[in-house]
Amino acid sequence: MSASGDTSHPDHNGGSRKDETLIVDSPMPPHMEDPGWCAWQVYLEWPGEPGVPEELVDSTAAMGLLTGDALWALSVAVAVFLLLVDLMHRRQRWAARYPPGPLPLPGLGNLLQIDFQNMPSSFQKMRFRFGDVFSLQLAWRPVIVLNGLAAVREALVNHSEYTSDRPWMSIYDHLGLGPRSQGVILASYGPAWREQRRFSVSTMRNFGLGKKSLERWVTEEASCLCTAFANKAGCPFSPMSLLKRAVCNVISSLIYARRFKYDDQRLAKMLDLLEDMLKEDSGFVPMVLNVVPVLLRIPGLPGWVFRAQKAFMAMVDELLEEHRMTWDPAQPPRDLTDAFLAEVEKAKGNPESSFNDENLRIVVLDLFTAGMVTTSTMLAWALLLMILHPDVQRRVQQEIDEVIGQVRQPEMGDQARMPFTMAVIHEVQRFGDLVPLAVPHLTTRDIELQGFLIPKVGLGPSSQALSDQ
Numbered sequence: 001m002s003a004s005g006d007t008s009h010p011d012h013n014g015g016s017r018k019d020e021t022l023i024v025d026s027p028m029p030p031h032m033e034d035p036g037w038c039a040w041q042v043y044l045e046w047p048g049e050p051g052v053p054e055e056l057v058d059s060t061a062a063m064g065l066l067t068g069d070a071l072w073a074l075s076v077a078v079a080v081f082l083l084l085v086d087l088m089h090r091r092q093r094w095a096a097r098y099p100p101g102p103l104p105l106p107g108l109g110n111l112l113q114i115d116f117q118n119m120p121s122s123f124q125k126m127r128f129r130f131g132d133v134f135s136l137q138l139a140w141r142p143v144i145v146l147n148g149l150a151a152v153r154e155a156l157v158n159h160s161e162y163t164s165d166r167p168w169m170s171i172y173d174h175l176g177l178g179p180r181s182q183g184v185i186l187a188s189y190g191p192a193w194r195e196q197r198r199f200s201v202s203t204m205r206n207f208g209l210g211k212k213s214l215e216r217w218v219t220e221e222a223s224c225l226c227t228a229f230a231n232k233a234g235c236p237f238s239p240m241s242l243l244k245r246a247v248c249n250v251i252s253s254l255i256y257a258r259r260f261k262y263d264d265q266r267l268a269k270m271l272d273l274l275e276d277m278l279k280e281d282s283g284f285v286p287m288v289l290n291v292v293p294v295l296l297r298i299p300g301l302p303g304w305v306f307r308a309q310k311a312f313m314a315m316v317d318e319l320l321e322e323h324r325m326t327w328d329p330a331q332p333p334r335d336l337t338d339a340f341l342a343e344v345e346k347a348k349g350n351p352e353s354s355f356n357d358e359n360l361r362i363v364v365l366d367l368f369t370a371g372m373v374t375t376s377t378m379l380a381w382a383l384l385l386m387i388l389h390p391d392v393q394r395r396v397q398q399e400i401d402e403v404i405g406q407v408r409q410p411e412m413g414d415q416a417r418m419p420f421t422m423a424v425i426h427e428v429q430r431f432g433d434l435v436p437l438a439v440p441h442l443t444t445r446d447i448e449l450q451g452f453l454i455p456k457v458g459l460g461p462s463s464q465a466l467s468d469q
């Protein structure tokens with residue numbers, strides 16, 4: 001392939017640069033037949049070589065300046081510049097009491113030292129080497145990893161005011177995350193987060209104003225799940241797919257006031273996409289895109305790397321649109337979407353408010369992604385642990401029989417009279433350790449932690465807080 005046909009390339013100012021001949025992957029002139037050159041490397045053709053039109057010789061002569069010594073000097077200058085930039089980014093490491101960590105490579109930092117397929121295990125190894133608080137550098141982004149209950153508690157409880165922010169994750173920009181639509185999970189620690197957090201928590205807690213309370217949605221779904229289990233008629237089966245369907249239905253009831261039949265194609269598609277979204281979120285590529293966000297400007301790249309996220313968002317939009325068409329503001333809210341739409345109406349004309357149509361999409365996405373896989377996997381852990389510990393299972397069943405009996409549905413109020421069952425649920429959650437790296441936090445000012453000085457940088461994932469005591 002040759003790009004040498006047209007010697008006039010429009011430059012960035014709209015002008016014309018007639019002085020370059022760019023040749024890509026064409027046969028090399030003899031003096032460049034160096035096996036060290038890649039076949040596809042871009043190079044400048046040497047003036048006066050056979051095959052170069054006469055009129056180009058003069059214009060390309062100037063480019064001769066960029067070969068030989070000049071090219072060498074330019075490469076050295078670029079390398080020195082990059083090293084200086086790298087040095088600037090790592091100077092924090094030399095500050096007094098900065099947490100220790102593996103030596104970062106220029107430009108890449110510690111990206112190659114982390115196993116992105118199993119980050120908790122990678123961090124565990126580093127914890128053995130460097131202690132409970134250690135530092136990493138992801139490309140040029142500094143990260144502090146906290147391990148163990150003491151360090152995590154000190155950071156997130158004692159210093160909560162300065163550790164509750166979130167780093168901006170550019171990989172979600174393509175979904176519509178922006179200054180006025182930050183959702184809840186990744187929202188900066190400020191008024192928008194407070195408003196949405198309060199709204200989500202109170203809507204979940206107080207639902208009952210409308211047709212059904214969240215508690216009723218949960219108990220009705222639990223009945224459907226028990227029936228589906230019973231229909232297996234004693235045959236062995238994996239409960240995972242039914243658990244996911246049931247949990248997805250509870251979240252869908254909360255958001256859209258509707259549940260799907262377990263064999264509904266739309267539900268199956270949602271579950272598949274949620275699963276794929278998790279895979280898209282983890283690994284080397286998303287991490288690199290997050291720390292070098294300029295790469296996300298490559299046309300089509302975000303849509304290609306995050307296909308499932310895009311497709312899931314399209315489903316959220318479709319369901320929201322269907323829902324909006326049946327919304328009647330005069331009626332009590334049926335669900336979280338109705339309550340949100342009412343807030344959007346109230347907030348019209350208030351540019352400070354986080355209640356707007358874009359943010360509704362992100363809040364809905366947050367609740368599905370935060371609640372679905374976590375809760376269904378936790379339920380699967382609970383079933384497995386009950387099978388492995390039949391004595392515990394017997395005591396839980398005994399308490400259920402005594403407090404609830406076999407006739408009526410369970411209620412939230414029953415929890416207070418079921419201390420053993422509650423302890424088992426908490427132990428399952430601790431043991432399952434479902435989100436071992438949690439969600440990254442950001443420090444908004446320098447803090448002292450376990451004797452180290454954590455600058456206003458990024459407080460990265462916290463790990464192994466549930467299994468060391």
Ligand code: HEM
Nearest residue numbers: 184185197251366367370371372374375378434435438439
């Ligand atoms: C067993 C199930 C669950 C587990 C293990 C779990 C775990 C977590 C973790 C580790 C965080 C990050 C906390 C932090 O460091 O800031 C989080 C945040 C969050 N979770 Fe869950 N979660 C579960 C269920 C749910 C459910 C059912 C929902 C809602 C439908 C939900 C909604 C959220 C939201 C909105 C946030 C962000 C809170 C904030 O930043 O203020 N989660 N969850």
